[in-house]
Amino acid sequence: MAEPAAGNTPSGKVVIRNIGLLLSGDIDQPILDADTIVVNDGKIVAFGKEKDCDTEGAKTVIDARRTCVAPGLIDSHVHPVFGDWTPRQGQLGWIDSTMNGGVTTMISAGEVHLPGRPKDIVGLKALAITAQRAFDNFRPGGVKVLAGAPVIEKGMVESDFKELAEAGVGLLGEVGLGSVKAGYEAKEMVAWARKYGIQSTIHTGGPSIPGSGLIDKDVVLEADADVIGHINGGHTSLPVAHVCELCEKSSRAIEIVHNGNEKVAIEAARAALDLKCPHRIILGTDGPAGSGVQPLGILRMVAMLSSIAGIPAELAFCFATGNTARIRNLNCGLIEVGRAADFVFMDRAQHTAGKTLLESVELGDIPGIGMVMIDGIVRCGRSRNTPPATEVPVVAGSAH
Numbered sequence: 562m563a564e565p566a567a568g569n570t571p572s573g574k575v576v577i578r579n580i581g582l583l584l585s586g587d588i589d590q591p592i593l594d595a596d597t598i599v600v601n602d603g604k605i606v607a608f609g610k611e612k613d614c615d616t617e618g619a620k621t622v623i624d625a626r627r628t629c630v631a632p633g634l635i636d637s638h639v640h641p642v643f644g645d646w647t648p649r650q651g652q653l654g655w656i657d658s659t660m661n662g663g664v665t666t667m668i669s670a671g672e673v674h675l676p677g678r679p680k681d682i683v684g685l686k687a688l689a690i691t692a693q694r695a696f697d698n699f700r701p702g703g704v705k706v707l708a709g710a711p712v713i714e715k716g717m718v719e720s721d722f723k724e725l726a727e728a729g730v731g732l733l734g735e736v737g738l739g740s741v742k743a744g745y746e747a748k749e750m751v752a753w754a755r756k757y758g759i760q761s762t763i764h765t766g767g768p769s770i771p772g773s774g775l776i777d778k779d780v781v782l783e784a785d786a787d788v789i790g791h792i793n794g795g796h797t798s799l800p801v802a803h804v805c806e807l808c809e810k811s812s813r814a815i816e817i818v819h820n821g822n823e824k825v826a827i828e829a830a831r832a833a834l835d836l837k838c839p840h841r842i843i844l845g846t847d848g849p850a851g852s853g854v855q856p857l858g859i860l861r862m863v864a865m866l867s868s869i870a871g872i873p874a875e876l877a878f879c880f881a882t883g884n885t886a887r888i889r890n891l892n893c894g895l896i897e898v899g900r901a902a903d904f905v906f907m908d909r910a911q912h913t914a915g916k917t918l919l920e921s922v923e924l925g926d927i928p929g930i931g932m933v934m935i936d937g938i939v940r941c942g943r944s945r946n947t948p949p950a951t952e953v954p955v956v957a958g959s960a961h
């Protein structure tokens with residue numbers, strides 16, 4: 562997990578009190594009986610009932626005003642390029658805008674939209690290393706963008722993966738977007754990547770844009786990447802029966818994305834629940850893409866899965882927080898001592914039919930965000946993108 566980038570002033574001691582609902586991110590215990598979180602220098606140091614926490618001497622006190630606090634959302638599948646710019650739809654500020662949608666960590670599935678992207682082996686390695694460094698040094702809106710995800714090409718050998726890993730690259734871009742499309746070839750390279758600690762994701766389903774190709778269930782199973790990327794297609798899905806077969810025959814992460822087939826998203830989530838492996842479900846947007854940029858994409862996925870697939874909202878939030886953190890070995894996504902103090906503060910949107918935040922999500926409404934915190938530092942107050950939250954937290958005091 563990336564540490565705070567250079568120039569990021571430590572948060573000092575932060576106390577978040579008067580929490581109405583604390584979501585843990587842990588699918589085995591999604592709701593915590595706690596109203597207070599104590600943070601020091603960007604990490605959670607305690608949580609529980611206020612009377613049991615050492616709240617003295619805080620530099621910053623947040624009164625959550627009985628709203629819901631959850632771990633910051635993780636987008637498991639994005640395609641950044643450089644800075645807070647995407648050439649895909651010619652937009653600036655998309656990462657900061659996504660932070661206003663509660664996302665505090667993004668994971669690159671390849672910097673595939675870079676104009677003139679190199680496809681030779683030296684060039685693709687250089688790009689991956691440069692992207693990893695650039696996003697480690699520059700965090701738009703404070704968002705942790707884990708980038709530098711090379712798209713593998715024919716001709717790569719084991720030493721290329723060793724070299725990438727030693728240079729700090731920890732992810733592969735979507736397998737199948739480059740010239741490696743056959744199962745046996747992908748399998749060999751995925752295994753080399755895994756040997757050196759590089760996590761892999763495979764493109765699943767029909768071609769995303771002209772020039773890319775179909776990756777069918779047999780290739781996905783043979784390649785055995787760590788994440789079955791956009792199992793519901795990006796955009797075009799495999800047949801439902803094949804998606805269910807992937808859930809059953811593979812034990813890898815089941816990634817469901819916004820920019821995929823929504824009907825199959827529901828089917829994939831249900832299949833995972835039927836197989837008693839809800840911990841494998843993780844969420845992404847697969848943006849920017851032809852469908853645009855979705856600052857609220859992860860919240861929309863949570864609301865869609867909860868409302869249409871009938872999944873309790875507190876579980877659906879785990880798909881976008883703790884599940885992803887555990888599968889991707891991130892030090893965020895869960896309310897646990899020692900984890901990053903990355904939080905989203907939410908309340909039921911004004912005038913939703915839901916009487917509570919969780920009920921509103923189960924009815925298909927997205928929450929209103931009242932604050933986002935990353936590494937214990939407030940990054941935004943009332944979101945400029947969500948519908949307005951009924952109640953929002955306030956900074957109740959700060960000592961010096």
Ligand SMILES: [Zn+2]
Pocket residue numbers: 735764765769790791795
């Ligand atoms: Zn894809």
